[in-house]
Amino acid sequence: MTKKPAVATKTSNPDWWRGAVIYQVYPRSFQDTDGDGIGDIRGIIQRLPYIASLGVDAIWLSPFFTSPQADMGYDVSDYCDVDPMFGTLADFDAMMSEAHRLGLKVIIDQVISHTSDQHPWFKESRTSRDNAKADWYVWAAAKPDGTAPNNWLSVFGGPAWEWDGVRKQYYMHNFLASQPDLNFHNRDVQDAVLAATKFWLDRGVDGFRLDTVNYYFHDKELRDNPPHMPDSEDAGLDAPDVNPYGMQSHLYDKTQPENVEFLKRFRALLEEYPDRTTVGEVGDGARSLKTVAAYTSGGDKLHMCYTFDLLGPDFTPSHIRHCVDSFQRQVKDGWVCWAFSNHDVTRHVSRFIDKPEERGPVAKLAINVLASLRGSICLYQGEELGLPEAELTFEDLRDPYGIRFWPAFKGRDGCRTPMVWAAGEPQADFSTGKPWLPVPADHLPLSAGAQDGEEGSVLSHYRAVLAFRKAHPALIQGDIEFLDTNEDVLAFTRCLGEERLLFVFNLRRGPQDIALPLGNPVKDRIAMPGLAGTLVDGEIQLGPLDGFCARF
Structure with a gap:
């Protein structure tokens, strides 16, 4: 497999990411070009002019790597290739070239806290206790009574440990059992994920969104997590309250001090390439801003992080002020990326409105507020149309998280339904085939085609607000x-x-x-x-x- 050399840019701006507007593309649901009902990279290329017309600075692509798709691509089986359902490396290179031609930077998801259980690394690791990759994952002996090594829980429900009959040991998984956690205490593991990162840097990628960036390391002693205390510093959930994951204080299964040194290694690699950036996803309850401070200070770790602070139901002045003030107070020399929506949470229009007729006004005011805050901002595909959360039946669900906790928690599929491009076309012009998730009927009148050029539409408003932001340097830095x-x-x-x-x-x-x-x-x-x-x-x-x- 040949590597494509990095493309030199005519001008250099190492701080392009400060105050940047980043548009998140969820490839499965953006645009399908081959009729299989799943979006692909050629579809992204087709719609890049639309993204550029919004006035954003960069796109962030959710995972498109080779994967069994147990968690919609967040279970990677090959870090250095494109899953056939999305296309080929040649398609990716063409997408990079077109994005850069349109003046868009490209940020890709790096999911390195865990792999798929179908990754060759894990397949080798589980064959014995003494193979070359035996220590590449978090393996531990059972307790004398055969139960799991400790009380750690999976975000997706149940224990964070799965028994393997060949090794006669448990392996750790913070998410699905088919997503075993890598052992970052092993230097060879760090070297391997950095090599995969270099692969994409050499293809000209402008940055990385680091999934679950505070989950890389675990406590070597495998100490039990204590019960969650409402008034403790980790008060606040990164999981719905129907999930027992929130009943623990996660002191030992994530956010370990060793992570800081690895992030320095990651940054050192990026410093070998001009004008690259990182944005880390930090899920750490009320400790999130303290973690962001540790991960972004000093100019030698992450460039910026985002947290779940503004991804909840609270759209009030006191909450917004508290989040921003807390960041300013705790993060002296770091940078933040604010967002109201992404692929993991209910769309913010639905979270923030009291009644349906407020959808348009709330969508417009929300982008006014977001675009005025200090920091970079991230927009999630479809929010510029004012799309509400989709109501899906259990039979429609594909998200293992939602399936596990239904009906108390409906999962994340409601924000992942296909983009609506043209109301009068089959499947809203997303696909000629049956989409992997249904196109909601109430999204059709809000299609990009219906709103494009319409004065007073949410789409027109987004374009105008982002142009206003770009015209005022005080809003950038x-x-x-x-x-x-x-x-x-x-x-x-x-x-x-x-x-x-x-x-x-x-x-x-x-x-x-x-x-x-x-x-x-x-x-x-x-x-x-x-x-x-x-x-x-x-x-x-x-x-x-x-x-x-x-x-x-």
């Missing part, structure tokens, strides 16, 4: 400072050099008039798309789900 208001109003300033901007957002479903938080030094109102708030005699008058922007 400026400082942020929150202002005291009542509990239904979010107010803050963004400042960089001579540019000083004031933002006031009313998250209430009714109008509000509030005194100008800065007194009365406002120079002039700025027409941020979608905001109709006005300033009258030192008082800001705001409609429901509205906002105000001005220079000061």
Whole structure:
């Protein structure tokens, strides 16, 4: 297999990722070109002009590697090839070339905390206790009574240990039993995953989204996790409350101190290539920001991280301010990537609305708020259309997480249904075949084709807001400072050099008039798309789900 050399860029901008807008593509559900009902890389190429038209800076591709697809590609069996259902390496190279031609950076998912049980590494590891890869996974003896080595739980339900009859040992899996955890205490494992990373760097990839980045190492002593205490520093769940995973404080099965040194090795590899970046996914309860601080400080580990802080149901000024203020306080020299939606959570329009008619206004206000925060931002495919969460039957489900906890938890398929491109075409122009998940009927009127060029549509609003963000340097790298208001109003300033901007957002479903938080030094109102708030005699008058922007 030949490696494609990295493509040299005409201009260098090592900090392109600071304040960047990243668009997440879930390949299975984006665009199918061969009629099998599953999206593919050629489909991504077909739709790259659409992505570029949004005004984003980069795309993040969820896994497209060779995989048995037990967890929709997050169970990798070959880190250095494309799964045939998505295409070929030649397709990938063509996609890279076209993305770069359109001015888009490409970030790919690296799922290195675990592999598929069909990966050759694991197949060899499980054959004996003394083969060359015997220690590449987390193996442990049973307790004298035959039970698992400790009380660690899987995120996807049940114990985090699976018995193997050949080795007569248990192996660890933080997720499915078919996703055994790699043993990062073994230097050879680190070398192997870094070699796989280098493979994609050599093909010109611009960055990596590191899945479950705080899960790489485990406690060598295999100590039991203590019970979860509501007032402990890890309060808050990274799993639904129907899942017993949240009943433990995860002190020993993840977020181990050794991870910091490995992240330095990862960063050192990226430093050999110009203008590359990393964004880590940190799932660590209320400790997440402390973990982000450790992983992004010093300029020698990750470039940025994102957490689950804004991926919950709370769309209130107090919650948003708390998340951003907490990050500012704890992460002195690191960087954050904020998001309201991704492929693992209920779409934020559905999480944030009280009634269906609020979908459009909430979708528009949410991007105004997100685009005004300090940090990079990530958008999930379809949110620019205001798509709500799909309601699926149990028979439709493909997500093993949802199948395991149905009906108390419906899983992640509701946010993974196919993109709707044209309402009048079969399967909304996603595929000529039967899609792997159904196309929801209530998504059809919201198709990209229906909204494209329509004044007042959510899609048009997204494009306008992202253009506004790009036109104001203070929104890319400026400082942020929150202002005291009542509990239904979010107010803050963004400042960089001579540019000083004031933002006031009313998250209430009714109008509000509030005194100008800065007194009365406002120079002039700025027409941020979608905001109709006005300033009258030192008082800001705001409609429901509205906002105000001005220079000061």
